[in-house]
Every structure is written in structure tokens, then in C-alpha cells.
Amino acid sequence: IGFTESVEIADLVKLGTEKGIRVMWDLGSGGLVDLTSYGLPYEPSGAGSSGGGVDVVTFSGDKLLGGPQAGIIAGKREFVAKMKKHPLTRAIRIDKMTVAALQATLMLYFERDFLSKIPVLRMLTEPPEKIKKRAQKLYRKLLRAKLPAEISLDEGKSEVGGGAFPGTYLSSYVIKINPHHLSVEKLAKALREENPALLGRIEEEKFIIDLRTVLEEEIDYCKRLLE
Structure with missing residues (x-):
């Protein structure tokens, strides 16, 4: 699964x-906070990596950082300055809109409750007890x-996935739906084609809605789509 060593x-x-060669480190995910206390594996941070003697660090503006899709280059001033001058x-x-979105995301990290304000971090760190209340x-x-349809509420697992956490699962709560008059595949397809779409997964011939990725204000919308 991805890199093993x-x-x-x-x-x-x-x-x-020793050899007079500059070192560049591609972190990939670009997380700025340690998430190990939330049951996730250790992932090097973009903030701490440049202080370990590395000349240039690259990482994503989206993924664990939680901003817009972008590539970020950080490191020693002399090397970053040379790259800025390259054609x-x-x-x-x-573009400027992406810069604005990235700046807005980074500014949130200065706030005490930034974990709850950056969507990907909120979803990764939210305790199962809060998810259960939305599921109920x-x-x-x-x-x-x-x-x-046959409907049930059960404990489940959220697969984090991605390049940073392949094969990592977090405890969650899910709604399972087994429709009576159409196949679960047709139900999933119909919900995907809505705007906004309701994306779930199919397990054991049931449509699964993981409440870890459903906001409080989206519950009524989910209900309307399923009616």
C-alpha cells in the first residue's frame, strides 16, 4: 500500500x-498539525520539515492542509528566490482566487478552534459521539x-485513504439503506446525479451514508433526497 519503507x-x-548536494523533500500531503492523538499515523508536517536541514520542501495546499488544490514550495530563501525567477x-x-483561498485557509490556523473550522481536519478529528448524534x-x-426501504443505524468505519493515510480507518456511525423497489445500485446512481450529489458506498447490498462527512445543516437535504 503506497510506500512501505x-x-x-x-x-x-x-x-x-558530505557530497555538496542540495536536498529537496516532497512531503505530499502537507499537514501542519500532528494528528496522532486522534488515532491517525504520524505524518511529517510542512511546518517542521524545513527546519531539519532540508533545502527545499514541497507539499500540497489541499489534502491534510485543507485548502485549495495547489502545490507549495517552501525552504531556504536563496533557492526559493531562484525558482521564482525561472520562466x-x-x-x-x-491564479489569484487560489491564492486568496489558500491565504484564508492558512489564517484559520491562527485561531484556537481551527480544527473545527477547516473541513478536512474537522472530519478527521471529530469524536464518534458527535457523529452518532447526527446519525440518530x-x-x-x-x-x-x-x-x-429497510433502514438501520450502525457503528461503522470511515476509510481515510489518500496518499497520507492509506488503509487507515476511523470509528464512525452510518445509516444503512436497503431499498424495496429498486436495486441499491440504481439508488446510488440516482443520488450521485442529484445537485448537490449525495455520495455513499455500497456494502453487502446496502447503501451506506457515513455521517462523519455529513454536516448538521445537510441532514434535512439528505432526507429530502431519499424520500
């Missing part, structure tokens, strides 16, 4: 120093709607 960055920095910089630089609310609404 890699050279320690300290060893690369030592080798680079390719003008061709691949991000949607479950009750669906039961009152008397849908032609």
Missing part, C-alpha cells in the same frame, strides 16, 4: 552535506418518512 531524511541531509514559474503559478437525527427523520 523510505530513507530517513536526516541520513539524506547528512549525505547531501516556468510564470507558466505554472496559481437522520435515522429518526428517515423512519418518520416511512420510506419503502
Whole structure:
């Protein structure tokens, strides 16, 4: 699953120093906070990596950082300055709207409750007890709607996935729907084609809605789509 082993960055920095070779580290995910206390594996941060003797660090503006899709180059001033002057910089630089979105995301990190304000971090760190309350609310609404389907509320697992956490699962709560008059595949397709779409997964011939990725204000919308 992805990378299974890699050279320690300290060893690369030592080798680079001995041979006079600059060291560049592509972190990939670009997380700025340690999420190990939330049951996630350790992931090097973009903030701390440049202080370990690495000359240039690259990482994503989306993924764990939680901003817009972009590539970020950070590192020692002399090398970043050279890259800024390169003709390719003008061709691949991000637009002003992306810069504004990235700045707005980074500014949230200065706020005490930033974990709850950046969507990807909120979803990764939210305790199962809070997810259960939303699941119970949607479950009750669906039961009152008397849908032609078998509906249940169960404990489940959220697969984090992505390049940073392949094969990592978090405890969650899910709604399982087994429709009576159409196949679960047709139900999933119909919900995908809505605008906004309701994306779930199919397990054991049931349509699964993971409440980890459903906001409180989206519960009524989910109920309307399923009616």
C-alpha cells in the first residue's frame, strides 16, 4: 500500500552535506498539525520539515492542509528566490482566487478552534459521539418518512485513504439503506446525479451514508433526497 519503507531524511541531509548536494523533500500531503492523538499515523508536517536541514520542501495546499488544490514550495530563501525567477514559474503559478483561498485557509490556523473550522481536519478529528448524534437525527427523520426501504443505524468505519493515510480507518456511525423497489445500485446512481450529489458506498447490498462527512445543516437535504 503506497510506500512501505523510505530513507530517513536526516541520513539524506547528512549525505547531501558530505557530497555538496542540495536536498529537496516532497512531503505530499502537507499537514501542519500532528494528528496522532486522534488515532491517525504520524505524518511529517510542512511546518517542521524545513527546519531539519532540508533545502527545499514541497507539499500540497489541499489534502491534510485543507485548502485549495495547489502545490507549495517552501525552504531556504536563496533557492526559493531562484525558482521564482525561472520562466516556468510564470507558466505554472496559481491564479489569484487560489491564492486568496489558500491565504484564508492558512489564517484559520491562527485561531484556537481551527480544527473545527477547516473541513478536512474537522472530519478527521471529530469524536464518534458527535457523529452518532447526527446519525440518530437522520435515522429518526428517515423512519418518520416511512420510506419503502429497510433502514438501520450502525457503528461503522470511515476509510481515510489518500496518499497520507492509506488503509487507515476511523470509528464512525452510518445509516444503512436497503431499498424495496429498486436495486441499491440504481439508488446510488440516482443520488450521485442529484445537485448537490449525495455520495455513499455500497456494502453487502446496502447503501451506506457515513455521517462523519455529513454536516448538521445537510441532514434535512439528505432526507429530502431519499424520500
